[in-house]
Amino acid sequence: MKLKPKLANVQTWEDDPGEPPIGRTPIQRPAPEVSHPSLPVAVAGEPPAESGDYPGSAEFRYWAAADAMSRASEFWGPLMPPGTTWDRDVGGVLTAYLDSGDDLNAYYDGRGVRFFRHTVAGVTVHSGESPDVVCHEVGHAVLDALRPQFWGVLSAEVGAFHESFGDMSAILTSLGVGAVGDEVLIETQGNPARSSRLSRLAEQLGWAIRQIDPSAVDPDCLRNAANNFFYRDPVTLRPNEPASQLSSEVHSFSRVFTGAFLDALAGVFGEQPARDGNALIEAGQIVGRLLVAALLATPMVPSMYAQVAAHMLAADKALYDGTYGMALRSAFVRHGILSPAGAVAADQAAPRHLEAITGVAPGAGARLATVTVPAERYGLTESFSASAPSQPPRFSVTGADPAMGELAPADPELAAETFIEDLFRQGRVAVADEFLTPSAVLVDSARTRTHRVARQDSGGLVMDRLLFT
Ligand SMILES: [Zn+2]
Structure with a gap:
């Protein structure tokens, strides 16, 4: 049309x-x-x-x-x-x-x-x-156009990153509209990391959901990017929590990365010579460019947040000679996406040439490992297979340990299996009746199904994605 x-x-x-x-x-x-x-x-x-x-x-x-x-x-x-x-x-x-x-x-x-x-x-x-x-x-x-591989990977952190990218898209695309940039600087007294109309996403939809389920969303919007959420391995989180807590549900967990991103945007803004609405638009262009450069090269790993963060640091070195490294490291460390030592190591390991991080990621051709989920776990007639985030990481970084240092690298197959368990517990999986035994567990059929278990061409059952909400 x-x-x-x-x-x-x-x-x-x-x-x-x-x-x-x-x-x-x-x-x-x-x-x-x-x-x-x-x-x-x-x-x-x-x-x-x-x-x-x-x-x-x-x-x-x-x-x-x-x-x-x-x-x-x-x-x-x-x-x-x-x-x-x-x-x-x-x-x-x-x-x-x-x-x-x-x-x-x-x-x-x-x-x-x-x-x-x-x-x-x-x-x-x-x-x-x-x-x-x-x-x-x-x-x-x-993000699907940029990196189609995200679609089928079974991992809470990979799925949550997709949700965060949606929220980052909402933030970045509103900066140049009307007087939003100037209004945000007035509302935040010049510090766009603070809560403002920029950080408060989908106020009206958030209001509507709050009338039905008051604890499901933030008090003033659907999700607020101005937050203090600190990274946890999603495998250790519960599948559901009130909005005030972090859970492994993808929208909830997305807030860790979006929170760091808003801090990074504010930090890059702070490096601009002027501190006006146009500088905020420019900062949005810079972090958008860093994000795209990083995502072109990020392999599919369980610690996706840390891996994207390290790639953004590398992209900054290549594109801006490291101008925004301090702002980026500070944002990622504050939210536990990188440990302090991990941020230092990622900076030192970053290649100076963009070619080294754009184009084909090392191991991007590496096939994703397949996990086989036994039929009896969810009461299906057959076992099914699913793809795990098992590519080799480019940077050896993981999220921060809340006590000190960084967490041990997560196991890709455990990441996939725990995410699949969450999807069943949240009622997100569609399974045709022919694959269900009388003992099957499919929770709350009224919910939008994001995944399905279906017959693949080669014969066996596979779990794949239907949509992103
Ligand atoms: Zn979404």
Whole structure:
């Protein structure tokens, strides 16, 4: 579909509608350009002829989503390696489907990005109206385009990193919109690491979920990147906790990396000659570039956070001559993603040439180990196989031990099996009836299934991913 608006301007939100009753005022933006040369996007349906001047109308929602899709593409497209295209079954254009049913949810399913509506306390919340939510989902598609291998790896930390990337996408893509940069600096008194509209992600969706399940989300939004969460091996965490605690559930655990990322963004901002809104936009470009360079080269390992962090330090040395090393090390050490000694070692081990960390990661061709999960563990008719994060790490770093030093390297097969156990306990696995015995355990069938156990072409059963929420 070609989206050629005749409108000059549309109305949209800067980052989110905010909590009801809505006190925010939409801003005017040029009608979005969606046919970007790299990573083109679209919204399903005919573009409305009206700009939709007031929130609550279908026209407003259409243009708010189209503008958010466009800004995510505009941010990430130029940072991607030339020739990067959408992956999986997306086709040439990533399409947003704004009314996919009644739910408080949104997801990327490898074909497009889907948004839902649900009425809570008399307020109908459309997840696709929030640029935070839209840019989170497009973030999943962007990381899938950059590194498709993340999709099928069974690991809480690898899955949580994907969630963190979605939230980082929401943060980075809102920096250049309207006066967000300046407003954030006023709200945080010049320190964007503090809680602000930038760090508070998806306030409206968070409000709606809070009306139903008060402990499931932060008190002021869905997830707040301004947090103090300290790294733990997810294997040692419980699968569910209130939002005030860290659990191994991917969205909960994602907050450790996103917290460090916000600190890193603030640290890079602090290194800019000016301390204004434009400097914050520039800092966003720098950390976005470092993130993409790092992710091109990061192998699939259980300690994914530490590995990405070490690659970002290496990317900084190669791209910026180490200018932001102190800011990055400080952010990662503060959240336990690297131990102090690990950060020093990663810095000393970092090659100075970008070629050494971009392109094909060492061991990227290495096949992922397969774990076999016995049929009786979940009451299935056959055992099934799954992929473990078993590539050789480039940097020998792991997360910090909360006491001192760093944790022992995690076992890839244990990481996969504990994640699979979590998915069953959280009701996230779809299994066709033909593979279930009468003793099977499938918890809470109302939940969105993110994974499935299905017959693979070669005959046996395999667990693979259906979608990222
Ligand atoms: Zn997500």
